Amino acid sequence: MLKDITIGQYFPGQSFIHKMDPRMKIISTLLYIVMLFLAGNLMGICAGILLLILMYQLSGVPMNMVTKSLKPVIPVVIFTSVLNIFFVSGEVLLKFFFIEITREGINLAILMSFRILCLIAGSSLLTYTTSPIELTDAIERLLNPLKKLKVPVHELSMMMTIALRFIPTLIEETDKIINAQKARGADMESGGLMQRAKALVPILIPLFVSSFRRADELAMAMECRCYRGGDGRTRMKQLQYSHRDWIALTVMAGAIVVVLLLNV
Amino acid sequence: MSDFIEARGISFSYAMEDDPNPIRVFEELDLKIKEGEMVAILGHNGSGKSTLAKHFNAILQPDEGQLLVNGMDTRDNNKLYEIRQDVGMVFQNPDNQIVATVVEEDVAFGLENIGVEPAEIRRRVDDALERVGISEYKAHAPHRLSGGQKQRVAIAGIIAMRPRCIVLDEPTAMLDPAGRREVMKTILDLNRNHGITIVLITHYMDEAAQCDRVVVMDSGNVLLDSNPKDVFSHVKMLKSVGLDVPQATEICYEINKAGYPMPTEVLSIKECADELQKLIERTYAAKRKAAKLSQKK
Incomplete structure (x- = not known):
């Protein structure tokens, strides 16, 4: 049952966006976010939405995935809209006692809501079209210049890779431990919150112990395979920018220019 | 080498x-x-x-x-x-x-x-x-x-x-x-x-x-x-240090211990089967001989 959990939300495919260099995908996503925040009026946001729809069409990721990714942010959107509607001063449209609703407030509320929605949908597209491995790889390479500032970039990406590698293993293990404890009569389904939290202890302790043992063994196996940190390490898969990536970069840069022009 | x-x-x-x-x-x-x-x-x-x-x-x-x-x-x-x-x-x-x-x-x-x-x-x-x-x-x-x-x-x-x-x-x-x-x-x-x-x-x-x-x-x-x-012929010594011998060797060893002529330096299942067959044939041949001898008498 626990085994079927997918990590991340990768949606395999062969589209233009899937085939892009993961580094450029991250850069493009960042540029898209910049563009959303530069957009100062509804026209700019409309351009953002248009670009988003275009990207989703290109990626072949079904639209219902978008609604799925947006569901959890709806409370945030409502919250910011309410704040904006009631607390921005300007030309008064409606007035109840001390509450004023202004034109600027409504404008800003709409702007902010769409900005947040586009932001989430846009960054979800990154995780939909990029596998977690590609993502860690790209992050390692993008952050590479930070090595000069003594940021442990290689170590961080190694930790991410190992974490990704062991998620399914540990899920399987948790499953086994749950079953073993159930077989000993552990009751995990009834009782209040506190009781249920307490019932987790006999699962977490064995899981912790075995994780440490695994870590120990893995470290030894890595040492046996001559692992000694990131220095002097090569990679089998080399990332290379292709014409696709330059097109994407141009489109993103163009979009930012358009938004800036619309602001004027 | x-x-x-x-x-x-x-x-x-x-x-x-x-x-x-x-x-x-x-x-x-x-x-x-x-x-x-x-x-x-x-x-x-x-x-x-x-x-x-x-x-x-x-x-x-x-x-x-x-x-x-x-x-x-x-x-x-x-x-x-x-x-x-x-x-x-x-x-x-x-x-x-x-x-x-x-x-x-x-x-x-x-x-x-x-x-x-x-x-x-x-x-x-x-x-x-x-x-x-x-x-x-x-x-x-x-x-x-x-x-x-x-x-x-x-x-x-x-x-x-x-x-x-x-x-x-x-x-x-x-x-x-x-x-x-x-x-x-x-x-x-x-x-x-x-x-x-x-x-x-x-x-x-x-x-x-x-x-x-x-x-x-x-x-x-x-x-x-x-x-x-050679190592697995030391069945007793291996057992004394908590080890076993291959099953085929064990069978041969036990048969040998029971008093039948059986080589103990046997490792694979095939060898064991061959030796068993030989043993059975030998025993039958011996029995038949004995039977014939008693008929003649």
């Missing part, structure tokens, strides 16, 4: 935190392993065989004495990575030695560590996957594979580094019979067809019987060291 690994009077002890007396694992141990040999190391739990194995690629270093790998002293810290390239190690639990999230990436891990060129890594990874017979799974996630397949991924990760010797620490202990067969087949192929020295630590006597040489360890000493036939 020259000695590839040579232990000269090595001693090793574990220091325990709350115990002032360190636990001695072995003392003054001598052992030589020749290049191209396939050696099984047997011993019950705590006999020091795993600790010894970890000395072979300088994961542990002897307290006293000297361990030479291809002429390099394992206590020379400048040679550590050279030694580990020459002597690869495969552990019991395949899950705990696979680092990457994709099979081929994991096989490439060791090569990336020693700084091989990307194109060469690609070539060697494909070659290694081919040799252990898991090429078709190269783009899979390791957790989707069976135990035997995972263990072969681990072996591929080692052979991609082109070691001259592979030490396997109970590589089949966590596998089902099919997985065990797959792994043993791979190991035998590496030794017979590619000349890689194999040190196999195992609890399965049938696996040890397939090696050229069997070393039996007991509380840090080498108890027996000879070819499998």
Whole structure:
């Protein structure tokens, strides 16, 4: 049952966006976010939405995935809209006692809501079209210049890779431990919150112990395979920018220019 | 054939935190392993065989004495990575030695560590996957594979580094019979067809019987060291140190003990069956003869 959990939300495919260099995908996503925040009026946001729809069409990721990714942010959107509607001063449209609703407030509320929605949908597209491995790889390479500032970039990406590698293993293990404890009569389904939290202890302790043992063994196996940190390490898969990536970069840069022009 | 690994009077002890007396694992141990040999190391739990194995690629270093790998002293810290390239190690639990999230990436891990060129890594990874017979799974996630397949991924990760010797620490202990067969087949192929020295630590006597040489360890000493036939003929001695003999040998030994003429130097099931057939034929022939004799009278 626990085994079927997918990590991340990768949606395999062969589209233009899937085939892009993961580094450029991250850069493009960042540029898209910049563009959303530069957009100062509804026209700019409309351009953002248009670009988003275009990207989703290109990626072949079904639209219902978008609604799925947006569901959890709806409370945030409502919250910011309410704040904006009631607390921005300007030309008064409606007035109840001390509450004023202004034109600027409504404008800003709409702007902010769409900005947040586009932001989430846009960054979800990154995780939909990029596998977690590609993502860690790209992050390692993008952050590479930070090595000069003594940021442990290689170590961080190694930790991410190992974490990704062991998620399914540990899920399987948790499953086994749950079953073993159930077989000993552990009751995990009834009782209040506190009781249920307490019932987790006999699962977490064995899981912790075995994780440490695994870590120990893995470290030894890595040492046996001559692992000694990131220095002097090569990679089998080399990332290379292709014409696709330059097109994407141009489109993103163009979009930012358009938004800036619309602001004027 | 020259000695590839040579232990000269090595001693090793574990220091325990709350115990002032360190636990001695072995003392003054001598052992030589020749290049191209396939050696099984047997011993019950705590006999020091795993600790010894970890000395072979300088994961542990002897307290006293000297361990030479291809002429390099394992206590020379400048040679550590050279030694580990020459002597690869495969552990019991395949899950705990696979680092990457994709099979081929994991096989490439060791090569990336020693700084091989990307194109060469690609070539060697494909070659290694081919040799252990898991090429078709190269783009899979390791957790989707069976135990035997995972263990072969681990072996591929080692052979991609082109070691001259592979030490396997109970590589089949966590596998089902099919997985065990797959792994043993791979190991035998590496030794017979590619000349890689194999040190196999195992609890399965049938696996040890397939090696050229069997070393039996007991509380840090080498108890027996000879070819499998010779070693497994010491049934009583093996049993006294908590070990078994291959089933085929055991059957022959028991029949022999019961008073029938049966050779005890039998290892494989086929040999055992042949010998049993001979024994039955002999007994029948003898009975028939006796019957004829009594009819004549």
